[in-house]
Amino acid sequence: MNFANFAHGDFLALGAYLTFVFSAILGVHFIPASAIAVVITAFIAVCCDYAIWKPMREKSAGSLTLIIISIGLALFLRNLIIFLWGPDIKRYDLPVKRGIELGSVVITQNQIFVIMVAVICMFLVHYLLKRTTIGKAMRALSDNIDLAKASGIDVDRVIRYTWAIGMALAAVGGILYGLITNINPNMGWFMLLPMFAAVILGGIGSPYGAMVGGVVIGLAQELSTAILPTEYKQAVAFFILIVVLFIRPRGILGS
Amino acid sequence: MIEIGIEIEYLPYIITVLLIASIYAIFSLGLNLEWGFTGLVNFGHVAFLAIGAYTTVLLNLSGVPLILSVIAGVALAGLCGGLLGIPTLKLREDYLAIVTIGFAEIIRFFLLNEEWLTRGPMGVHVSSRPFEELIPGDYNFFLFPFVLGVLVICYLLLEKLVKSPWGRVLKSIREDEDVPASLGKNVFSYKIQALVLGSMIAGFAGSLLAFYLQYINPRNFMPIExxxxxxxxxxxxxxxxxxxxxxxxxxxxxxxxxxxxxxxxPFSPTQMGALRILFIGLLLILIMMFKPEGLLGKKEELTLTK
Incomplete structure (x- = not known):
């Protein structure tokens, strides 16, 4: 699609809230609740494609129009969350488990779980892009959409898959984030800038760049709290973004 | 007689609504210059409103004459707009959107946290307003015509500008920036100028907003603005x-x-607030999808397909 999707963060929050609804309110076990939430988020993303993005593709709308629509969608989703579940901080209501001590550092089981899931997701994305037909079609599409069309790739189908997988990953991100901190309607908004900074630092269109970028931005934000007030975490991501735009706008792994 | 009584009761309210609408109209004219005429996506316009408001109020508090404080606010807003344009406007067109949205949040965090300067969440009181000592009774009855006058002047100046050769270059940048570039126009410089001018207008709207509010705090400058x-x-x-x-x-x-x-x-005030913004988001999607030229725009002039 090749445009900055400002609703990405709000799909992330949606995934976390759906998990909250299924686990804390309806009493489903956390893992199946998360799975249901991821599937529903992906389903909503595909619905959005049918309702919004596909008609806009057919009108060959420019990326600026798409950006503005995506911010409209972001405002819609975020305020739907506030309308349905309120503006306050929520937690999944999971039993507290004992942390594991490694020397002077205590790691909670949740944190280990988060790291494991994140690593598994990265391998899955890698496998998907390199080994599966749909992944190869996605790469072909991002390389040259006309050439992909000419070689018989069903563009609409590939884009639907891309939305479903992309937003499912966003939902996983939101669920995991909620696991180590809390969930609130603005969580997606506050992660938007770091996410864009990570993608641009890594190089737009490069999934491995995004992984590296994500780790770099995340580490920089957390380490900055040693010298700066935590409120300025966003400013750290912003600063890195500006420096990247000046020095290497293609990003580390961008072509 | 009863009807007249109701009218008098509602008059201050109506004046207030018209006053706020006029301030936001000025604020929006700045964005229209950037997006409507030049095709720049600025998602952090509120930052310049905040810069204008805070600079005016803080300088005036420290003894700078009011008119100079307003000018400083406008100038600082323009300067920040230009600085944000430099790293972004030569690159992909969505970079400006990302950088401005981030900038607006950082300005808000700055206002919240640098209490030595801005008194943080406590906010600051406006020490003086234009001609305040000369106005008897409800100040808004003076401020509304004043702001309306500013709005009309802004409108007339902008109309003159966008119909000038300078304005025509902006419109050609919006439609296809390769065309003015091939005619030897420095597209980057024009974009920066539009961004600076749009930000200055927002900064001025910020000063006016401060005069209306009399007391400003970071909550006045949320991203939704x-x-x-x-x-x-x-x-x-x-x-x-x-x-x-x-x-x-x-x-x-x-x-x-x-x-x-x-x-x-049957909704709580929070839910009503959420519904209002939810509706704005939905409206933004629907207009961009089905009527991108809006109520008064010309369809044949505005393609926005690049």
């Missing part, structure tokens, strides 16, 4: 100054309408 301007521009018609003003007035009519409707709906 930017999208009030967006809906005014897009609803009225991107690239149409009259449309933008119309859009701003429709928006505030809608806000005051929903305030009255609140008594009849």
């Amino acid at each position: 930017t999208f009030y301007a967006w809906i005014a521009v897009v609803l009225g018609g991107s690239g149409n100054n009259r449309g933008t003003i119309l859009g701003a007035f429709i928006l505030w009519a809608f806000f005051s309408g929903t305030r009255f409707a609140q008594g009849y709906l």
Whole structure:
């Protein structure tokens, strides 16, 4: 699609809230609740494609129009969350488990779980892009959409898959984030800038760049709290973004 | 007699709504210059409103004459706009959107946390307002015609500008920037100029907003303010100054309408607030999908397909 999707963060929050609804309110076990939430988020993303993005593709709308629509969608989703579940901080209501001590550092089981899931997701994305037909079609599409069309790739189908997988990953991100901190309607908004900074630092269109970028931005934000007030975490991501735009706008792994 | 009584009771309220709408119309005219005429996506317009408001109030508090404080606020807003343009406007067109949205949040965090300067969440009181000592009675009855005059002057100047050769270059950048570039125009420089001027207008709207509010705090400058301007521009018609003003007035009519409707709906104030913004998001999607030229824009002039 090749445009900055400002609703990405709000799909992330949606995934976390759906998990909250299924686990804390309806009493489903956390893992199946998360799975249901991821599937529903992906389903909503595909619905959005049918309702919004596909008609806009057919009108060959420019990326600026798409950006503005995506911010409209972001405002819609975020305020739907506030309308349905309120503006306050929520937690999944999971039993507290004992942390594991490694020397002077205590790691909670949740944190280990988060790291494991994140690593598994990265391998899955890698496998998907390199080994599966749909992944190869996605790469072909991002390389040259006309050439992909000419070689018989069903563009609409590939884009639907891309939305479903992309937003499912966003939902996983939101669920995991909620696991180590809390969930609130603005969580997606506050992660938007770091996410864009990570993608641009890594190089737009490069999934491995995004992984590296994500780790770099995340580490920089957390380490900055040693010298700066935590409120300025966003400013750290912003600063890195500006420096990247000046020095290497293609990003580390961008072509 | 009873009817007249009601009218007098409602008059201050109506004046206040018109006053706020006029301030937001000025604020939105700045965005219209950037997005409507030049095709720049600024998602952090509120930052310049905040810079204008805070600079005016803080300088005036420390003894700088009011008129100089306002000028400083406008200048600082313009400077920040230009600085944000430098790393972004030569690159992909969505970079400006990302950088401005981040900038607006950082300005808000700065206002919240640098208490030595801004008194943080406590906010600051406005020490003096233009001609305040000369105005008997309700100050808003003076401020509204004053702001309306500013709005008219802004409108006339902008109309003159966008119809000048300079304005025509901006429109050609919006439609296809390769064309003015091939004619030897420095597209980057024109974009920066549009961004600086748009930010200065927002800064001036910030000073006026401070005069109206009398007390400003970071909560006045939430990210949603930017999208009030967006809906005014897009609803009225991107690239149409009259449309933008119309859009701003429709928006505030809608806000005051929903305030009255609140008594009849079974929702909490928080839910009503969420519904209002939810509706704005939906409207933004629908206009961009089905009527991108807005109410007053010209369809044949505005392609926006690049």
